[in-house]
Amino acid sequence: MALPDLAKKPQRFTGGHRACAGCGFPITIKIILQAAENPVVVGCATGCMEVTSTIYPYTAWRCSFIHTAFENVAATMSGVEAAYRSLRRQGKINQDITFIAFGGDGGTYDIGLQSLSGAMERGHKLVYVCYNNQGYMNTGIQRSSATPRGANTTTTPAGTQLPGKPQYPKNLTAIMAAHDIPYVAQASMSHWNDLYRKAKKAFAAEGPAFLNVLSTCRLGWATAPEDTVDVAEGAVQCNVWPLFEVEKGNWKLSFKPKKPLPVADWMKQQGRFKHLFRSDNSQLLETIQQQVDEDWQRLLELCGVNGE
Amino acid sequence: MTLSSQTKNLLKVHQDVDPDIKPNAGWRDLPIGGVIPQGGTASQFATGDWRTIRPVWSKEKCINCHRCWLYCPDMAWISEDGKIQGVDLTYCKGCGICANVCPTKVHAIEMHPEDDFKDDEAVKEG
Ligand code: SF4
Ligand code: SF4
Numbered sequence: 164m165a166l167p168d169l170a171k172k173p174q175r176f177t178g179g180h181r182a183c184a185g186c187g188f189p190i191t192i193k194i195i196l197q198a199a200e201n202p203v204v205v206g207c208a209t210g211c212m213e214v215t216s217t218i219y220p221y222t223a224w225r226c227s228f229i230h231t232a233f234e235n236v237a238a239t240m241s242g243v244e245a246a247y248r249s250l251r252r253q254g255k256i257n258q259d260i261t262f263i264a265f266g267g268d269g270g271t272y273d274i275g276l277q278s279l280s281g282a283m284e285r286g287h288k289l290v291y292v293c294y295n296n297q298g299y300m301n302t303g304i305q306r307s308s309a310t311p312r313g314a315n316t317t318t319t320p321a322g323t324q325l326p327g328k329p330q331y332p333k334n335l336t337a338i339m340a341a342h343d344i345p346y347v348a349q350a351s352m353s354h355w356n357d358l359y360r361k362a363k364k365a366f367a368a369e370g371p372a373f374l375n376v377l378s379t380c381r382l383g384w385a386t387a388p389e390d391t392v393d394v395a396e397g398a399v400q401c402n403v404w405p406l407f408e409v410e411k412g413n414w415k416l417s418f419k420p421k422k423p424l425p426v427a428d429w430m431k432q433q434g435r436f437k438h439l440f441r442s443d444n445s446q447l448l449e450t451i452q453q454q455v456d457e458d459w460q461r462l463l464e465l466c467g468v469n470g471e
Numbered sequence: 472m473t474l475s476s477q478t479k480n481l482l483k484v485h486q487d488v489d490p491d492i493k494p495n496a497g498w499r500d501l502p503i504g505g506v507i508p509q510g511g512t513a514s515q516f517a518t519g520d521w522r523t524i525r526p527v528w529s530k531e532k533c534i535n536c537h538r539c540w541l542y543c544p545d546m547a548w549i550s551e552d553g554k555i556q557g558v559d560l561t562y563c564k565g566c567g568i569c570a571n572v573c574p575t576k577v578h579a580i581e582m583h584p585e586d587d588f589k590d591d592e593a594v595k596e597g
Contacts, residue, residue, distance in 0.1 A: 166536065166537035166538065166540065166541055167535060167537050167550070167553035167554070168553060169537070169541075170537055170540050170541075170550035170553060171550075171552065171553050174546060176546065177511045177513050177514040177546055178513070178514060178518065178545045178546035178547055178559070178561070178562030179513035179514050179515065179516035179517065179518055179545075179561075179562055180513050180518075180545075181516075181518065182544060183564075184521055184522075184544075184545075184564035184565060184566040185544065185564075185566030185567070185568055186544050187544070188544075189544035189545065189546075190541070190542055190543075190544055193541070193546070194541070216513065217507070218513075219505055219507065220507050220512060221507070221512045221513040221515070221516050222507045222510060222511065222512050222513055223511070223513035223514075224510055224511070225510040225511040226510060227510075228510075355541055355542075387567075388566040388567055388568070389566060389567030389568055389570065389571045389582075390571065391542075391544070391566070391568055392542050392568060392571065392572055393571065
């Protein structure tokens with residue numbers, strides 16, 4: 164699909180929402196919704212996306228939209244999808260409808276994990292999208308289990324006692340793949356074509372699908388607003404955020420950087436890692452690089468791709 | 472019953488976005504559960520006044536790749552029939568992403584401080 168043609172399709176998400184200038188997730192929403200052919204019903208966990216897009220009586224959504232609490236968007240959308248199947252069986256609805264649940268990483272990796280796991284295990288035909296901005300940005304930049312190691316957040320403040328978050332992020336995409344659902348993918352809003360293709364596959368899946376999409380938070384990452392796309396691109400180019408998909412248990416790499424950037428190059432673009440460039444933290448930088456390299460090798464093996 | 476100014480404001484906005492709400496409506500007439508009966512009402516909310524810098528587009532230089540349209544978080548780039556028409560300043564928050572993603576060699580968008588346009592608006596309003 165060429166972009167000018169994509170722009171001919173009516174958009175389901177409008178301007179006038181109250182996300183920060185240069186926010187990443189409206190771009191994620193745009194790419195995913197443009198890939199949907201059927202009417203869509205969106206559920207949204209509490210988080211930046213929900214708060215900024217539905218300030219009463221304004222809503223940026225042109226489709227059906229349900230706001231849920233932090234922890235239960237997957238449960239709510241399970242119910243909606245089950246009701247739809249029932250109505251369809253009774254002949255009261257004849258239309259194909261696409262169900263999408265959006266949650267941030269707080270609402271997905273942490274608070275909503277059990278309802279997400281349940282919805283996937285029960286096999287509801289819905290697409291769960293985690294717009295992952297690597298922290299609780301809406302409530303004031305607290306760490307989540309998606310926050311990278313070494314990031315400065317308000318609950319892991321970098322100082323003399325602590326060099327930012329002590330733990331690595333958990334590999335949620337792999338956890339979702341372990342649910343053996345039809346389609347799981349990791350993507351980034353910077354690589355629109357890849358994300359668009361993956362959204363199409365997710366919508367077409369015969370059962371639940373899960374997308375984990377890196378979406379820059381310029382406030383929490385402390386980046387310049389105009390760099391939103393570049394920083395997400397950098398995460399892919401340094402293998403911190405590899406693009407891959409798992410289709411019916413088959414792991415497939417979507418993109419391999421020609422020459423991976425050092426992780427430090429990506430971190431340098433962001434204020435949340437500033438302290439890592441002090442001389443007393445140079446060892447930590449090396450440790451993080453080693454971990455990223457190891458994770459990358461493991462992914463290559465899973466995908467059956469030869470490393471250098 | 473007196474309505475708080477906040478409720479009055481809400482009702483007013485609601486009447487703007489929902490013609491079914493009567494002009495003399497009270498809070499009891501608000502939809503139960505905070506339901507917003509119409510989609511896309513945010514398009515009636517201008518976020519352009521957040522802007523401190525403004526994208527200026529050169530139609531001549533533009534190669535119509537639509538990267539600005541895709542990566543603008545505020546749906547501000549107008550595309551009609553697959554052709555970029557320019558930017559809708561009602562929504563543009565001045566993040567500068569569009570100027571950044573426009574291909575380097577093309578460079579069809581430049582960001583300028585809002586101050587540069589002060590006089591234009593004075594003329595328009597006058
Ligand atoms: S400056 Fe930002 S908000 Fe304004 S048109 Fe460009 S990308 Fe959109
Ligand atoms: S990104 Fe630049 S060249 Fe491409 S459509 Fe927009 S203004 Fe034109």
